[in-house]
Amino acid sequence: MTDAELAELVKSALLKVAPDLAGEEFAAEKRFRDQFEVDSMDLLNFMIELHRTTGIDIPERDYPKLETLAGCVAYLKTKGFGK
């Protein structure tokens, strides 16, 4: 998968958890928490959705790597997803 496709996958996961964010601009380097009003429950649900769609088990200590769109894309690549 290309970076763009990975980014789309991440966005869909977040939109599934927070459908009212549809149509919003996603700044790649900004933390989700800063861009949108998402709280810890939303982010956990987002992790669960990512886990569900990618099959990757994400340990809690990796959560900080997944705070931005760019971070998520990079993380998925390091885990070998979409190769």
Next chain:
Amino acid sequence: MTLMRKITYREAVREALKEALERDERVFLMGEDVGRYGGAYACSKGLLQEFGEQRIRDTPLSESGFVGAGIGAALGGMRPVIEIMTVNFSLLALDQIVNNAATLRHMSGGQLSVPIVIRMATGAGRQLAAQHSHSLECWFAHIPGIKVLAPATVADARGMLWTAILDPDPVVIFEHATLYNEEGEVGAEGDLGVDIECAAVRRAGRDATIITYGGSLKKSLAATEQLASDGIDCEVIDLRALRPLDDKAIMASVVKTHRAVIVDEGWRSGSLSAEISARIMEQALYDLDAPVARVCSAEVPIPYPRHLEIAATPQPEAIVGAVRGVMRK
């Protein structure tokens, strides 16, 4: 805090005449039985004794004659108050009113003015049968060149006359015959003059607008009591001036409530209610949630027997029904 007192409509008219006669020596009252008899409806009782024969003039039984004489007096600088006993007899003076009083300013290029006030009793409800029960306000409201008033409250009966007298052009005042005994509140002192152009909201409401004038006001208000107990909240507009009509007040109300019911004691064909309905259609069509409804007299000469007279004229039950109709409830 203005002091108020309660008097009858009749007393209000008499007080207004007395005040006018006192304030301006050009004012005089003329008509059948206004002097020695004290007025067919007792509105000028005692005025002959107080003001004398020059100012309170009994006329011959000739409406065309004495209305013409009044017009002549006005042309000569006087301020006559011409009493035509009822609108039924005014038909004999229509030529004077329509072809002279209403037109002379126009036809003279502004050189002549006819500052007369014509007062007439009007309407049905006293079993006076077909020839003596007309409500022909709409015929007069049709004529450019005159103003037409319908005081429905005691305060308006008291206050409209002086303003009408001050008007340099003809003003016709209709007093509904069933109102003379009604009691109402009026200021105890000070200037009691009122305007003669604006309609009045007698009851504010949200669900439907009832537009009416003269003797039909109290029937309309009675209808709103019953409707209120059914949860329908009506606004009641008393037109007060029939020419010119206060379009602004009418439309403001209809735009708010989206529903209009006009209560008019005339026959519906070619009536004032038809005119108001047309104006509402012109100016507030897109605000209407139902066709404008009209409650008018039945299209028959007004009957003599009491139960038939009641059946032939607008009553609270019919007004309630019309409001329910526009509410579709």
Next chain:
Amino acid sequence: MIEFRMPSLGADMEAATLVEWVKKPGDRLKRGDVIAVVETQKGAIEIEVFNDGVLDEILTNIGEKVPVGRAIATIRGMDEALGPALRAAVPVAAPEKIAPVTAPPEEAARPPPETRVVQAQITPAARRRAQELGVDLAAVKPGLGGVVGLDQVEAARPVTKERPGILFDEMRNAIAAAMARSHREIPHYYVASTIDVSRLMDWLEAENSRRSVPARLICAVPLMRAAALALKETPELNGHYEEGRFEPAGRVNMGVAVAMRGGGLIAPAILEAEILDMDELMERLRDLVARVRGGRLRSSELSQGTVTFSNLGEETADSVLPLIYPPQVAIIGCGQIAERPWADHGAVVVRRTLTVSVAGDHRVSDGRRAAQFLTHFQQLLHNPEKL
């Protein structure tokens, strides 16, 4: 036969608009079944019935504004015969009796009432309103006389399942009314404690590392669990104060303050929180938050809360002094978990700490009781494996 009346949905709610009937006459009902959906300032609320029975007659139309206490349906017992239904005083039944543009039901030879041979009569005001609201006139059901008027268009306002149906201005007003009432009527006192939650966080991290992503707990969960347990020992902080009397609650129905995107705040309750273990609490919390976001809550969740828990969350502030939501008598507020210098046996160390505040209704409890709650709360959090 009983009349089912519109239940109260919270301290600041007087009326709601009926938007959907979930059950129809003849349907069997069990206690707790959702019978209808109403729209309020707080979004769409599902109304649950209190009795078993069979829905007999619907007394309120869709689109009608229903005040609390109005009879909206009748429910008959399982074995009651189908008798003449009770009719409410509202003129709702009338439209079914009159059908001027269609055939009277007695004359079977005529076409069935559904056949409309006349074109829809739409009033000008209705047409304009439909345009304003984005309502498709072709889909609007005509009212009395086959006329589509303002009432019919208003009733056809779109209330889609995806849109939360929450008017934020109205929600702001509802919050304002409740908070003003709280401030006005409840004499608040505050007690706060800063707690060392390092042991809790260590335990939580260990737990979560053992669990797969979907099974993980957020840190609010052990806090809520500890609070529910501690409340059992301090009943003066859990219940309702109404008409001069405090009624302690047998259960801990814990309201959870959930912030909504766009600025609204709502605190639906997790019922009987004291008997739920942490996994169950997590599931209930997740479901609740999802339904808050989707604008779909239950009437019992809004009216039966006995206490509220307000967690500010991460990266917010150290502490919060919240207002009690009437008719409750206490609210527990937690600030963010942050590292702080901490004194431990004479040495200065860095610990993760949490400042928790309790606001209490001084008519019912005092600072000592709230402090006892906090002590107990703290003790529970020091032994997270026992929670």
